[in-house]
Amino acid sequence: MSPLSRLRLADLLPVATIGLRTRPGRAALSVLGVAIGIAAMVAVLGVTRSSQAQVLAQLDRLGTNLLTVASSQPKGAPEEQLPATAAASIRRTEGVTSASGTAQIPDAHVLRNDRMPANRHGGLDVRATDPELLSTLDGALLDGVFLDAATARYPVVVLGHQAATVLGIAEVTGYERVWLGERWFTVVGILRQVDLAPEIDRAALIGFEVAKSEFGYQGHPSRIYVRTDTALTEQVENMLPRAANPQNPGRTSVSQPSDVLTARQAVDDASTSLFLGLGAVALLVGGIGIANVMVISVLERRGEVGLRRALGAARRHVAAQFVVESVLLGAVGGGVGVLLGAGVTVALAVNRGWQPLIPPEAAGGGLAAAILVGTIAGLYPALRAARMAPTEALRTA
Template sequence: MRGPRPPAGAPAGRLRAVDLLAVGTLGLRARKTRALLSALGIAIGIAAIVAVLGVTRSSQAALLEQIDRLGTNLLTVANGRDLGGAEALLPVGATRMLRRVDGVTGVAPTTQLTDKNVYRNDHVPEGMTGGLAVRACDTTLLATLDGRVRQGRFLDAATAGYPVVVLGHQAAQTLGISRVDASTRVWIGGHWYTVSGILDPLVLAPEIDRSALVGFPVAARLLGYDGHPSRLYVRARQERVEAVAGLLAPTTNPVHAEQVQVVRPSDALTTRVAVAASSATLFLGLGAIALLVGGIGIGNIMVISVLERRGEIGLRRALGATRRHVAGQFLTESLVLAAIGGAGGVAIGCLFTLVLARTRGWTVLVPPEGLWGGFGVAVVVGALAGLYPALRAARMPPTEALRTT
């Protein structure tokens, strides 16, 4: 038995958008807690997607800015291994030869004194090194690395020949030295060394951050330096970086170029950008799963809502509502739920990105596609989730619906 039909030739019923919105949100207003929990599932998925896009874009922008600031024209030349696996020595004249390479603007040699350690005082047991190193260098190191002295002063022609040391940023922290004055000293190789300066962090040369730096003359006189460098920092003209990189190994050691390692430190930062992008894909997948679960939750709630409101559906059909009106009512309810969840998710994702970016000192960047795309995806998920319940409600015969009340 079917419900009453409008007379032949009667105009089809109309339902204004405002009325449809009021009718469609009736169930949400009557069951606020359930509606909030349903929207929360969508919000979590959208928040995860927006946050991942925002955090990834902000961190990438910070890394790229750091790369641009530090420059990509710094190269390092280090000693490798010989055929027997032993550590190879770089030639004594390597620095002089590298400075002749076309395109090289600066070369700063350093040597790690592997049998020497730095201690806060002469009472610290020898094995407690804190992972710090002692390196000999010349006065060109700071300019070649484009570094800065946080406190005090760097080595110069006068101090390089005396027991004077400059501490890398991390070395100073490990040793518990936060200020530089005439009484600040460290113990190296059986001698006291006066601390003349503390460096700012060097992102492209983390090994310097963990080192105590002394001049070559005093290293030769007191610490057994034999004249062989172990690592050289090379600055090249930007347009000649690739060409210079190819010449460094054979120029450093023409006989055994294979025993020389040439590295471009900025490549590590560039790799971090790629790693961050690949990691974002994983988290986007997790966000999509959360969004799918939220959509299934909305679909489940809408199916239950149709079953609970059979009497309302039957009454509306009996009063002249068409199937299209009933379907529109429940589809609107699903869309409103998803829109609330989507808007909440975008807001939560932006807030998370803002807090994390400010904490890390990044520029806050949330891509527009994350904002509008996240909200749009939420609405689409809501439409798909509510489509079946809406069609089910529309196909329900009014007489059958009224009998269930």
Template sequence: MRARSRLRAGDALAVGTVGLRARRVRSTLSALGIAIAIAALVAVLGVAESSKQQLLDELGRQGNLLTVATGQTFDGRPTPLPITAQTMIARIPPVLATTAVGNVDGATVRRTDRIPPQNTNGINVLAAQASLPDTLSARVLRGSYFGPLAERYPETVLGYSAAQSLGIDRLTEQTQVFIAGRYFTVVGVLDQVGIAPEIDTAALISFGVADQLFGLGGVPTRIYVRVDPDHVPAVAAVLGPTASPENARDVQVQRPSDVLLARIKAKDAFVGLFLGLGAIALLVAGVGIANIMVISVLERRAEIGLRRALGARRRDVAAQFLLESALLAVIGGVAGIGLGVLATAVAAHTAGNPVAIPPQAPLAGLVAALLVGALAGLYPAARASRLPPADALRTL
């Protein structure tokens, strides 16, 4: 009896790589398409996760921060709170810390007195207390925050965006800005305060100087309240009546971390869009592999006929080309995962975010590449297996 031919796993792997090794340039270009698509998918997931992790870290630190304000006047200026509001709020047992800012109406900020008054760059002047950095977890990027002398002398600390708008990237003893007809010495620049963006676009001065020069009277327009994390809802419910017993309905109590949650949801929506684009790129790369494999079948008709004549079954020929297509996609997928991880690390380092890649992202990329490669190889493999040996051998 005639023995049935068998294709062992090792032989299948060796035969499946023949075409890849014989046509290296073509194989490399085909794998490159898969690599780019997989790299895009992994990078999108990685960058989004890194950014999301940064927001979640900030959310964890700032989730117990509340703000108290009373809205705005008809011309858009913040309305003041009662002068006793901060003292009363500080007496609530779960309140850990408070700080207040007061809006200085009509004060403009310019680099020098030579700049027209209309060019304010949208910078506001806020009176601030010494407790602001600790309460808001704000970091001083350059210089220092207010010292004891700031209550008597014209000193200012700029928010991150305000410093950029004024072109101040380093500080010296002569660094000054022109605020409401007087030069103020810039003693510090704050880093970005994501939980309180109004600080980023402000020039901060002390309440003492604001009272002397602008008649602020120590009246705050916004109070930041750091609360025991276990009592945030309870404290938020009583902040209005505590801050302004006579006009409790006019008091607006907000939780800035809600803004971070909205940003996370917005990022998730964009991630879905970019993943869709990446899937389209992966599909295009799969079509490219299918096209290359069809050409390979046509070029290797003699090889197929010789193998069939030596006893190879149709399934063996189909397995050869299917395995070749899958290997081509897997090679591209592995390279793409490496590129995606590298792109994520570079992007996270540039943005100052922690490097966070979802564990399922590399695995999903590899599975997607394998699936696309297998699907792309189905038609070429079926076509190769249906070639009659006699017809194929005529091409020798």
């Protein structure tokens, strides 16, 4: 009785790489197919994680404890007035750390000079506000100063970031003026962009006192910004309608501007699922490419298989040879794909000013998926090679 054939592990790798070494072009194309799929998946996850980290950092910086109180109205309609006591009542509400009222001045336009027609105001608003607005919004000045108790009674204006851009004013020189209503106002400050209050970005801000004297402001705010104790934000949000308008709380709406950023992150998550699906399709195509290459390899190497079987190689050894070859194709493709995906993530994140983040599960999972695809793709060709009878393989070679 002849002894059982044995194949040492040290010999398996050289035998399994014969096809790769003799047909490098075909092997490279198979590796590329898998690499594209893995690179797509790693890049999508990496870019998404970097983007989400940026959004979360922005939320942490801006705070999720900012609430906006206004009258309930259709989107795009002019702001309605709230009771004159609304801001003071809100400040007395438990959990409120600061509150600042603003009032949209109707029919007042912001123009670069008094020669421009009123319909060329560029969609900019005039808003009256108090000196606490900047601290409540946690805003910052690009140049100049904000309104204070002294300047709020004089014809001076602080421009939102977008308003200053539209008007072509980049800095505060002391000589820059804009035409509000029927008189000149001196620009004393320009705000940086306020992410959670876009209406402030496109507004010209004046004090309540000058709004009364120049525009007939009656003391009724139309929008109030409220900063709360973070732990009590939800509780405060439920109390604000009655605090702002005790007689008709149903006509008052309270919104949380940071929800916009959260919604944007949800959209990014939905897009991520789509792109991951596309990456999975690309990986599937790569796996089919490996399977195709391995089937052709088996057909082309019938003589080699028949000779090895005739010399005593067992079926399991032949099967192991082709499975290992397929796994190597998948592993190399996965490794290249992970590197490509990481490179794309870093390049895009640096270009956008994000911190590059490559999830370990994306890199590890991508490599594992490539190896799994390679294994599955090689099973059928390996079993087909193992079932070849030595005589038939040699005769048809």
